[in-house]
Amino acid sequence: MAFLEIKNYNKKFGELKVLKGIDLSIEKGEVVSIIGSSGSGKTTLLRCINFLETPDVGEMILDGELLFSDLESKKYTEKILRNKRLNFGLVFQSFNLFPQYNVLKNLTLAPTLLIKTKAKKLKEQLKGQGKKFLEIKKEIKEYVNSERERIEKEALILLEKVDLTEKKNSYPCELSGGQQQRVAIARALALKPKILCFDEPTSALDPELTAEVLRVIKSLKEGDRTMIIVTHEMGFAKSVSDKVVFMSEGIIAEQGSPKKLFTNPKTEALKNFLANTGDKEGN
Amino acid sequence: MEEFVKVISQLASGFSVSLILFTITLITAIPLGLLISFCSMSKVTPIRIFTKVIVWILRGTPLMLQLFIIYYGPGLVGWFNWSSLNTGWTWFDKTFDPRFIASIIAFAINYAAYFSEIFRGGIQSITKGQTEAGQVLGMTKGQIFSKIVLLQVIKRIVPPMSNEIITLVKDTSLAKTVGVLELIFRAQDFLDDGIIWPFLCAGLFYLIFVGLLTIIFNKIEKKLSYFKA
Ligand SMILES: Nc1ncnc2c1ncn2[C@@H]1O[C@H](COP(=O)(O)OP(=O)(O)OP(=O)(O)O)[C@@H](O)[C@H]1O
Ligand SMILES: [Mg+2]
Secondary structure (H helix, E strand, O other): OOOEEEEEEEEEEOOEEEEEEEEEEEOOOOEEEEEEOOOOOHHHHHHHHOOOOOOOEEEEEEOOEEEEEOOOHHHOOHHHHHHHHOOEEEEOOOOOOOOOOOHHHHHHHHHHHHHHHHHHHHHHHHHHOOOOHHHHHHHHHHHHHHHHHHHHHHHHHHHHHOOOHHHOOOOHHHOOHHHHHHHHHHHHHOOOOOEEEEEOOOOOOOHHHHHHHHHHHHHHHHOOOEEEEEOOOHHHHHHHOOEEEEEEOOEEEEEEOHHHHHHOOOOHHHHHHHHHHHHHHOO | OHHHHHHHHHHHHHHHHHHHHHHHHHHHHHHHHHHHHHHHOOOOHHHHHHHHHHHHHHHHOOHHHHHHHHHHHHHHOOOOOHHHOOOOOEEOOEEOOHHHHHHHHHHHHHHHHHHHHHHHHHHHHOOHHHHHHHHHOOOOHHHHHHHHHHHHHHHHHHHHHHHHHHHHHHHHHHHHHHOOOOHHHHHHHHHHHOOOHHHHHHHHHHHHHHHHHHHHHHHHHHHOOOOOO
């Protein structure tokens, strides 16, 4: 069984059927690009994978664990959803950095909040063991502090990876779009997701800034990261992907190696799509 | 000179009443406004529509009219008379005047309605993207509100709130119409003696206070200018 298995994902918005039975499997360490014309359901699929939308029908298995099932989805509480979401990271087209925090805090905020939640649980546990109040307090404090240190250290390593160490104290409004998107990538990585998803990470960027973001994503591939990338950059999809998925009107019309899809498209839809985006292919 | 001292001390006493009215209105209308704003964004349609109608009425009719209804209304329907009410509540050596209480109620409700619209606008203007960024990072709803949305909302509502709050300073003079001894009321006292200049003095009181508030709001705005939201 593959690392990620999506089976028969269906999603409607009102009467509009946006996903009509998506089957997709992804191996560990694989980079999958999703291409397709506007409105074909790419973003919706990513949002369903990330539990921002709930599919009406379907099943998802990650690493052998049944993560989503339409039979259970009504019973998913906020807390359950939160834990499920943590399996994935999502990088948005519009970055969505937190404007009031500097770069480093953007990376450390979520992991720190998770630690605080864990600390609360730990406290209950220690209380259950009948430990003294002061002892518990000391132990919790030590735990939180050492975790904080770890989180910050890891964040700094990530910033180095995306080449933004010297910007760690800057605020998002002081950064270029490309830099903001690289921070967003580092922020998603800080939670160590099993799969990192990108929704057109360079669409909001000036052409001269896309290269630096694409370079960072490519460098992640070398780190053996499992990634799903929705993109309009055909050249990039061709060079970075192990597998390309072409979506058309809510279904996966074609999938396979980049070579197979780009040089030998089978469906009319893909042929048309490639012909229309052909002018971009050169770069 | 003696006259001057008399005027100023009487005006100061009137201004202290205005100031208390202002302060209590502010600290009750803000939480009430927040509550109303949540109701007006409720997913439960009846609650949402009911709240919107109430806000529409409160913003769509003069505050003076609302004040009259709250002050004279209970008497008209034979419920009770504010003027014959002895609250028994004291503030230092003074007893709380029922007229004053009625005014506070009218002001708080009216301003809560205005504030609620500012809060609603502020909260809804924070893009869905910010909330979703928090969600995919595993944050709870409470964390998303307190750690991400709140400060951005505050930054956005400071300018409209400062406008509204400055208007409130001047609106306190409406309490005069139900007999609260606020600043204008006290200044008018001197008209019987043929002295008009206390009115100008009263104006100065308002000006100075509004000036102080303006400085405070500018400070807050500046403090929040380190980020763009
Ligand atoms: N929340 C929603 N409510 C209603 N309709 C929606 C919603 N989200 C998406 N849709 C519709 O679903 C269809 C697919 O949208 P989606 O955003 O998934 O397309 P996409 O492939 O990502 O397109 P693009 O390349 O333009 O980003 C569109 O017709 C869109 O209008
Ligand atoms: Mg999209």
